Amino acid sequence: MLNHYTMKKYFSIAGLLLLAAFTWIACTKENPVDEDGLLITTRAECYVSNFELLGTDFQTVLTGAPQIDTTACTVKAKVFFGTDLSNLYPQFSLVTDAKLDPKITGKVNFSDLDHPKQYTVISGNRQVRKTYTVYITVQQP
Amino acid sequence: MPVKHLKYTWLLPAFLLMMAACKDDKYALPTAKDGLHNDCIKRTLGPNLVGQPIEFAYAMAILPSQGKIVSAQVEASIAGAPQTWLQNNSFYTNGSGDDVGIQVADPSVNEGAVTKVSFTKDTSAATLRYYYYIPEEVRGKTVRFTFNSKSSNGETVSYAMGPYTISKMDMKLDIPVKDAANCFISIADLAAYNSTDAAASPDKIDLVYLYRSIPNISFNHSLVSPGADKQYLPGVALPPNANRSTRISKVWNLQDFNLARLKYGVYIDDLDFEKLDISNAPNYAINMKEEAGAWVETADGKYRAYIFINKVNNGSKSAVISIKRYTLK
Numbered sequence: 004m005l006n007h008y009t010m011k012k013y014f015s016i017a018g019l020l021l022l023a024a025f026t027w028i029a030c031t032k033e034n035p036v037d038e039d040g041l042l043i044t045t046r047a048e049c050y051v052s053n054f055e056l057l058g059t060d061f062q063t064v065l066t067g068a069p070q071i072d073t074t075a076c077t078v079k080a081k082v083f084f085g086t087d088l089s090n091l092y093p094q095f096s097l098v099t100d101a102k103l104d105p106k107i108t109g110k111v112n113f114s115d116l117d118h119p120k121q122y123t124v125i126s127g128n129r130q131v132r133k134t135y136t137v138y139i140t141v142q143q144p
Numbered sequence: 145m146p147v148k149h150l151k152y153t154w155l156l157p158a159f160l161l162m163m164a165a166c167k168d169d170k171y172a173l174p175t176a177k178d179g180l181h182n183d184c185i186k187r188t189l190g191p192n193l194v195g196q197p198i199e200f201a202y203a204m205a206i207l208p209s210q211g212k213i214v215s216a217q218v219e220a221s222i223a224g225a226p227q228t229w230l231q232n233n234s235f236y237t238n239g240s241g242d243d244v245g246i247q248v249a250d251p252s253v254n255e256g257a258v259t260k261v262s263f264t265k266d267t268s269a270a271t272l273r274y275y276y277y278i279p280e281e282v283r284g285k286t287v288r289f290t291f292n293s294k295s296s297n298g299e300t301v302s303y304a305m306g307p308y309t310i311s312k313m314d315m316k317l318d319i320p321v322k323d324a325a326n327c328f329i330s331i332a333d334l335a336a337y338n339s340t341d342a343a344a345s346p347d348k349i350d351l352v353y354l355y356r357s358i359p360n361i362s363f364n365h366s367l368v369s370p371g372a373d374k375q376y377l378p379g380v381a382l383p384p385n386a387n388r389s390t391r392i393s394k395v396w397n398l399q400d401f402n403l404a405r406l407k408y409g410v411y412i413d414d415l416d417f418e419k420l421d422i423s424n425a426p427n428y429a430i431n432m433k434e435e436a437g438a439w440v441e442t443a444d445g446k447y448r449a450y451i452f453i454n455k456v457n458n459g460s461k462s463a464v465i466s467i468k469r470y471t472l473k
Contacts, residue, residue: 059425060396060436084361085376085430090393144361 037102037129044100046127051135053096054078058086059110066142076135084142088114093122093137100127113139180206180213180299184291187273190401190411191311194283195225197275200305202230204293205269211297213267216249217260218274221288221306225277230259234270282310311414314469315402318454321353323461328352328383329367331390331440331447334467339383346370346386350442351451354380355461362431365456365463367392367438369427376428391441393425395450398437403452403466406435417448417470432456432463446473 035043050073058064069080082088089112095103104123113120116139123134187199204213218230230252233245248270249261261272276289288306316334321327328342329335329351342349349370356363356378368376371389399408422439429438434456440449449469456463 058394060394062396083431084363085366085428087393087426089424089426142361144358 039102041102042100042127043129044127046098046100047131048098049101049124049126049131049133050098051078051095051124052098054080054137055094055096056080056082056113056139057092057094059090061092064091076133078135078137079140080137081140081142084144086141088112088116088139088141093120095122095124097124098126101125113137116140176205176207178207178210180204180211180293180295180297180301182291182293182301182303184303184305186305186308189409191313191413192278192287192308193311193313193315193402194278194280196315196402197227197277198308200274200276200289200291201271202274202291202293202303203269203271204301206295206297206299208268211268211295211299213263213270214294214296215260215262216270216272216291216293217258218276219290219292220257220259220276222282222285223257223279224254224259225279226254227275227277228254228259229275230261231273231275232261234267234272278310284312285310312470313412313414313417314471315467316469317403317466319465319467321463321465323353323355327354328386329451329465331442331449331467331469334469336465339381342386343383346383347388349383349386350388350390350440351392352377352380352382353463353465354378355458355463357458364430364458365432365453366428366430367432367451368429369443371443372426372428376430388443389427390443391422391425391427392429393422393439394429394432395437395439396433398450398452399435400437400450400452400468403437403450403468404435404454412450412468414470417450417472420448444473447471 037043051071054069054071056064064082064086066081066083069078071078090110091113093107093111097103102125104125111120120137121134123132125132182204184200184202187201192198202216204216206213216230232247232249232251234248235243235245238244248265248267249263252259252261286307286309291303292300294300314334319336321329321336326336326338328337328349330337330348331350332348351367351369353367355365369388369390369392370382370386398410399406400410400412401408402411420439422441432453434453437450437452440451447469449467452466454464454466
């Protein structure tokens with residue numbers, strides 16, 4: 004039969020082992036995050052699913068649905084006549100877990116139509132990168 | 145009794161305390177305090193604009209056994225415009241929720257900065273509305289008010305309100321504009337001119353209102369500065385020397401309460417104009433809709449304004465606009 008002191012010793016050892024196990028689990032990177040603090044997943048899909056452009060009044064300036072070519076990596080959008088191209092808010096919808104580079108933090112100047120803006124989509128596993136070019140045309144009478 | 149059971153005795157007073165705490169007190173009619181009392185609230189919300197009233201509701205009461213109210217007056221730190229008045233009706237709310245006024249005093253009299261009424265009916269409690277019409281000389285300053293009432297037993301009470309800052313803004317409501325008629329808008333004058341009047345002072349024309357129904361594009365109701373590209377002024381004959389390039393930025397969902405007079409409790413104040421930055425905005429705004437608006441900065445940098453579109457009419461090619469304007473220089 005174990006005496007009181009032996010029991011106490013065994014409990015202490017078991018407790019230390021349990022603590023070590025918890026610490027090890029806590030430190031394991033099962034859910035890695037990228038430099039933006041976003042979850043890195045296993046998804047390799049990498050494309051733009053929708054695109055929107057808003058004016059300074061936060062109303063759409065697009066005359067219709069944009070043409071998104073996921074093979075050629077292009078977005079073609081037509082805006083209303085008279086749209087102020089230098090103050091637009093672009094909005095990209097991406098495949099699950101993907102992210103955009105550069106980030107959109109406010110108004111963007113699209114007025115230089117000869118040098119269309121480019122945005123890179125990065126897949127959920129952060130291994131695939133596809134650069135999309137946004138071509139804007141203005142509705143004409 | 146074993147001693148160990150004694151440690152549970154604290155539970156008994158705890159239960160008693162909980163029972164007492166849950167017991168509701170019976171309602172009793174409040175007892176009116178002695179003497180003459182008064183209270184006041186400011187009813188007007190939003191910025192205090194020159195030419196517009198600030199409305200207060202001033203309440204006073206005394207026990208009928210102690211006397212009646214004989215007079216009430218308001219003293220403003222700066223005299224109001226001549227339209228300033230203290231209402232001589234006291235109101236109660238009827239069963240339909242409507243405020244019904246009963247005359248209790250003679251019409252108010254303005255003596256300098258003091259507006260007063262003398263009661264003509266035996267009244268022990270009344271709430272009077274006070275409308276201070278903001279005069280030009282208060283623009284950008286602060287104003288305070290002291291409300292006073294007097295009872296027949298010689299008591300007087302007073303209530304101080306303020307200070308209230310008076311806005312630097314100007315406002316002009318419901319300016320009709322019509323394509324090819326009174327379509328030349330001057331922010332400096334807060335007016336819309338026809339071509340003849342505009343030709344007399346072309347340097348004051350900041351925007352042109354026009355309506356066009358052009359196939360394949362949405363032009364419709366637009367505000368375009370005279371200095372804009374000619375493609376945004378199709379068929380417009382500008383007055384000679386009208387060439388100002390006014391910055392204009394379209395806005396949606398900003399139905400300022402003063403301008404729109406709709407249900408939205410949104411107010412544009414001086415601070416909005418002070419912090420506004422439309423330095424890279426274009427000099428035209430195409431396809432404006434009813435209840436839309438636009439921030440504007442004049443070419444000389446003297447004024448910033450917000451133009452609200454109250455109404456549009458495609459058939460008559462016209463619109464009604466209201467403007468709030470802030471002077472920068």
